[in-house]
Amino acid sequence: MYFTDHCLLKGIPGSPFTECMADLIAYRDMVGLGVSPEYSREEKELNALASFWFVCEMGADALHEIRVWHWFYDHPEASVEELKKVTIDIANDIWNEYFADIFGVRDIPIFSIYSHFINGSLYLHSYPLGNIILMQLEEYFEGKDFEEEMVRICTIGKLTPDLWMKEATGESLSSEPMLRAVRKAIDNYN
Numbered sequence: 001m002y003f004t005d006h007c008l009l010k011g012i013p014g015s016p017f018t019e020c021m022a023d024l025i026a027y028r029d030m031v032g033l034g035v036s037p038e039y040s041r042e043e044k045e046l047n048a049l050a051s052f053w054f055v056c057e058m059g060a061d062a063l064h065e066i067r068v069w070h071w072f073y074d075h076p077e078a079s080v081e082e083l084k085k086v087t088i089d090i091a092n093d094i095w096n097e098y099f100a101d102i103f104g105v106r107d108i109p110i111f112s113i114y115s116h117f118i119n120g121s122l123y124l125h126s127y128p129l130g131n132i133i134l135m136q137l138e139e140y141f142e143g144k145d146f147e148e149e150m151v152r153i154c155t156i157g158k159l160t161p162d163l164w165m166k167e168a169t170g171e172s173l174s175s176e177p178m179l180r181a182v183r184k185a186i187d188n189y190n
Helices: 015-027 043-075 080-098 115-119 126-141 144-156 161-169 176-189
Strands: none
Touching: 015 126, 015 161, 043 115, 043 126, 043 144, 043 176, 080 115, 126 144, 126 161, 126 176, 144 161
16 A cells, blocks of 8 residues: 555555455465465355355344444434344344345344444444455456555555446446355355
8 A cells, every 4th residue: 555656545445445455365364374375266165155144244234233323323312221222123123124034033133242333433334345345356356466466456545435446456346246256156066
């Protein structure tokens, strides 16, 4: 990032990009340490499946965080008991809307487990978005020199997320690369 041409653009578009960069490096830690000769097809496919599930799970947590904070702003005089009840109710609502049919059980407040978001900033969205960005970069990096591309994309600077992604990959920010990677992984395991 220190090689960005314009000092006011030094940095990245936001926290989802921080999460993405951390995972891009972490997924290649064994290669970097010399333990594994390459980032294998199987590792890429398993990471695609893990990223997809992570986006679903953390996306629900992020949605929960946003809805609770929205409620809290609408009810600034709420008591601790009211906030607790709403936090659990919203978690159940999200579970019932997106997961109950899949798992066959309703009213599971598991998304309220990230209770530390009550005293922090809105950040949980960074995790699923970071993984969506990660999978788009993974697709773009295929067949390219990872080190060269990392240096290039890290020097783009603090642009808007979509413009940054267009500069990095030539495409708008999209979940399609993740979905393609998941379909490919599933096809290879069937």
